[in-house]
Amino acid sequence: MKVEERLNRIIEEEGAIYFVLVDPENVNYEGLEKIKDYSDAILIGGSSGICELDYVVKEVKKITKLPTILFPGNVDNISKYADAILYMSLFNSLNPYWIITAPALGALKILKYNLEPIPTAYLCIEPAKKTSVGFVGDIKEIPQNKPKITAMYCLSAKFFGFRWAYLEAGSGAEYPINNETIKMAKKVSGINIIVGGGIKKPEIAYEKVLAGADGIVTGTLVEKDPKMIEKVYDAIKKAGREKKWI
Numbered sequence: 001m002k003v004e005e006r007l008n009r010i011i012e013e014e015g016a017i018y019f020v021l022v023d024p025e026n027v028n029y030e031g032l033e034k035i036k037d038y039s040d041a042i043l044i045g046g047s048s049g050i051c052e053l054d055y056v057v058k059e060v061k062k063i064t065k066l067p068t069i070l071f072p073g074n075v076d077n078i079s080k081y082a083d084a085i086l087y088m089s090l091f092n093s094l095n096p097y098w099i100i101t102a103p104a105l106g107a108l109k110i111l112k113y114n115l116e117p118i119p120t121a122y123l124c125i126e127p128a129k130k131t132s133v134g135f136v137g138d139i140k141e142i143p144q145n146k147p148k149i150t151a152m153y154c155l156s157a158k159f160f161g162f163r164w165a166y167l168e169a170g171s172g173a174e175y176p177i178n179n180e181t182i183k184m185a186k187k188v189s190g191i192n193i194i195v196g197g198g199i200k201k202p203e204i205a206y207e208k209v210l211a212g213a214d215g216i217v218t219g220t221l222v223e224k225d226p227k228m229i230e231k232v233y234d235a236i237k238k239a240g241r242e243k244k245w246i
């Protein structure tokens with residue numbers, strides 16, 4: 001089964017997906033060992049790309065059978081050993097390189113490596129400007145008190161044929177994307193909404209799923225507090241079940 005089909009099936013059956021993000025520069029292999037039953041897929045990526053990506057993907061695959069999905073910070077973040085790739089355009093970048101040049105430069109390699117592209121509109125929302133992705137990605141930061149702006153970008157993504165939008169507050173963000181922004185983005189666009197950045201507690205993941213997130217990403221947690229992963233997973237699945245009943 002294709003990775004995207006599998007993800008859609010999890011959303012349908014369990015209400016939401018949990019992605020654990022592995023930053024190849026900072027892999028906690030011991031932590032990963034512990035979380036393998038408490039995640040639906042592993043995202044692999046970082047914004048500075050100084051690492052042996054092939055090695056990291058192979059090591060992750062030795063630890064878990066979960067699908068490995070690249071989360072590329074640039075064109076050189078592509079490994080033939082992964083199963084799929086978030087084929088991202090950073091919609092609210094000020095620099096066309098991140099909107100279309102980087103994705104275009106990576107396209108032939110993705111085809112050659114037979115990686116499954118998952119079309120994803122990547123949106124960097126406040127407080128992302130204060131994080132690595134905001135600096136590297138030259139963003140025009142979307143304010144959190146204007147949910148309509150995020151929603152219109154998500155609708156634009158849908159009109160372009162994207163099936164996923166990733167609402168990013170930035171790795172290690174001081175606070176996550178607010179519920180109103182997630183709710184309106186989902187309601188207006190109807191596409192799959194991934195939410196990440198600054199999610200450190202199960203109750204936060206829970207409320208983001210109830211607000212409308214189809215997928216939750218945590219990265220820093222597996223680096224700093226891997227025992228929390230099981231609790232975050234349970235909270236996401238609980239909210240997923242409740243969302244399905246509503």
Ligand SMILES: CC(C)=CCC/C(C)=C/CC/C(C)=C/CC/C(C)=C/COP(=O)(O)OP(=O)(O)O
Pocket residue numbers: 023045046047048071072073074075086087088089090098099102103105106107122131132133136137171172219
């Ligand atoms: C589709 C292809 C081939 C490329 C797309 C390239 C694009 C559009 C990238 C968007 C801009 C960017 C720099 C994204 C980085 C996303 C990412 C992997 C963030 C993870 O954050 P960390 O880099 O781990 O943050 P820290 O530095 O705080 O650890």
Ligand SMILES: O=P(O)(O)OC[C@@H](O)CO
Pocket residue numbers: 021168169170171172173195196197198199217218219220221
């Ligand atoms: O590291 P955290 O804050 O969990 O962020 C995860 C991800 O959204 C970063 O791209």
Ligand SMILES: [Mg+2]
Pocket residue numbers: 023026046171219
């Ligand atoms: Mg990181």
